[in-house]
Amino acid sequence: xxxxxxxxxxxxxxxxxxxxxxxxxxxxxxxxxxxxxxxxxxxxxxxxxxxxxxxxxxxxxxxxxxxxxxxxxxxxxxxxxxxxxxxxxxxxxxxxxxxxxxxxxxxxxxxxxxxxxxxxxxx
Numbered sequence: 001x002x003x004x005x006x007x008x009x010x011x012x013x014x015x016x017x018x019x020x021x022x023x024x025x026x027x028x029x030x031x032x033x034x035x036x037x038x039x040x041x042x043x044x045x046x047x048x049x050x051x052x053x054x055x056x057x058x059x060x061x062x063x064x065x066x067x068x069x070x071x072x073x074x075x076x077x078x079x080x081x082x083x084x085x086x087x088x089x090x091x092x093x094x095x096x097x098x099x100x101x102x103x104x105x106x107x108x109x110x111x112x113x114x115x116x117x118x119x120x121x122x123x
Contacts, residue, residue: 001050005104008074009033010043011052014061015071024061077103077111084118 003011013032017024026040033040044061047053052067063071081102085095106114 001052003050003052003070007043007047007050007052008070008104009100010040010047011063011067011071012074012078014053014063015068015075018063025059026061029061073108074103076115077106080111080115080118 010029010033013029014024017028017032021028026037026044029035029044030037030040044053044055047067048055051064052070053064054062056062078099081099082092082095085098086092090098
């Protein structure tokens with residue numbers, strides 16, 4: 001299943017919230033992303049059908065191995081671009097918004113080469 005940017009955003013949000021809170025419910029995702037609960041419900045159903053997450057009997061969301069891998073890749077890109085933009089002098093709020101768009105359009109190969117080139121330059 002091909003994920004769209006919004007699906008990647010939901011996976012990333014679940015990962016971030018899980019790191020912060022331990023357990024995550026749909027309402028937590030709705031608050032974090034500032035979207036409606038029905039939007040989250042629809043996204044969760046789609047991501048569950050795609051094998052990216054599960055929901056237990058207490059309605060807690062859990063990333064599958066595939067979902068976690070995608071979420072971690074997106075989150076790494078987000079942090080990398082946010083940090084670089086802030087280093088370049090961009091306002092942190094703007095950097096967060098721009099990084100969120102950038103993380104979805106760059107290929108994994110291009111991102112890895114850019115990240116590795118940056119690491120090499122910093123060393």
